[in-house]
Amino acid sequence: MFTFPDSQTKVPITFGCEDGESGEIYRQLPDGLVGMGNSAGAFHSQLAAAGAIPHVFSLCFGFPTGGAMLLGDAPVPSNPQYSWTRFSSSNFGDFYSVDVDQITFGNKTLDIPSYAFDTGYKTVLDSGTTFIYLVTPAYRQFAAAVAAAAAAAGLRETTDDYGDFCWSGAGPDFVDLDRYLPVASIKFAGNGTLKLPPYRYMFQLSQKGTYCMAVFDNHNDGSLIGGVATRNVLVKYDVAHQRVGFADVDCQALGKIPAKQFLTNGTAAAAVAAALPGSTRAPSAAAAATTPQQQ
Secondary structure: OEEOOOOOOEEOOOOOOOOOOOHHHHHOOOOOOOOOOOOOOOHHHHHHHOOOOOOEEEEEEOOOOOEEEEEOOOOOOOOOOOEEEEEOOOOOOOOEEEOEEEEEEOOEEOOOOOOHHHOOOOEEEOOOOOOEEEOHHHHHHHHHHHHHHHHHOOOEEEOOOOOOOEEEOOOHHHOOHHHOOOOEEEEEHHHOEEEEOHHHOEEEOOOOOEEEEOEEEOOOOOEEEOHHHHEOEEEEEEHHHOEEEEEEOOHHHHHOOOHHHHOOOOOOOOOOOOOOOOOOOOOOOOOOOOOOOOO
16 A cells, blocks of 8 residues: 555555566666556556546656656656657557657768668667667667767777777766767657757766767667666656656756655645666677566
C-alpha cells in the first residue's frame, strides 16, 4: 500500500520481488527496478487506475548525478516549456514508440533515408537503456558527422577497451566540449524536438578529457533513444493524451526540492522527488543486447 502526501487514501499496488542479481544490475547502485512501461500493470498505470494521480509521470535524469521522478501532472517550479510529440500509432509491445522525421548535426540535416526509422521496432523512447542505438543508415551518418567535426576541431582519435570511437584533447568533465562538437537534434513528427548537446551523445572515459560516442549501430532492429539523450531533460509522459514532452531542466536541482512544493491544492496530482544515482557504463555496441528495457 502506498500513501501520498496530498491524500490520506492508501493505494494498493501489485509488484514483484527479485531474489538474485547479476551482470550490470549487480554492479550498479540501485537495488531494484520500477516498471514504468506502457502497460496496465506499470506502476504509474496502477496509480492512475486507482484515481491517485492523473495518468501522467515525468522522469528527469540529472547530470552528472541526481534527478527526480514526478508522479501525476505535478507543476514544476521553473515552469519549463515542453517540446511535444505524439506517441506513434504503431507502438512496439509495452514501450513508448515515437516517429522520427530527421536528425540534424549542427546546421546540417543528416542524409538519412525516409524509410530508415520504419525499420524493426521503429523508434522507442527507452529510459532503461543507457545509450542511443540507431538503425545502420542513421548511425553511419551520425558517426561520420561526429568524426568530421572532431577532426576539424583538432581532437585526436583514439579508442577504449570496447573498441568504441573516442577522441581526446578537450577539457575534462564536459566543461568545454561544446567548443569542439556542435548540438545535434532529433526531430519528431509534429515538430517535437529533443536537442542533443555533446554531453547527450558522448560519454567521458576515466581518462579525463577523452570522450567516446554514446551512439551505436543497432543494424536493422530499430532505434532506441536511451537515458544519455535525456540528461538534464524533464521527459513528461502524458499517457492520458498519448504524447511525450521534452524540456531542458536542472534535474539535480529538481530532485532536491521537497515533495510538498510540487503538490497542487484540490487535485489528485501527487509528486515524488527522489535522488536517482548516476548510471554505470552499459555494455558496448559489440556486446549490447538492443531490446528495449523500459524501466
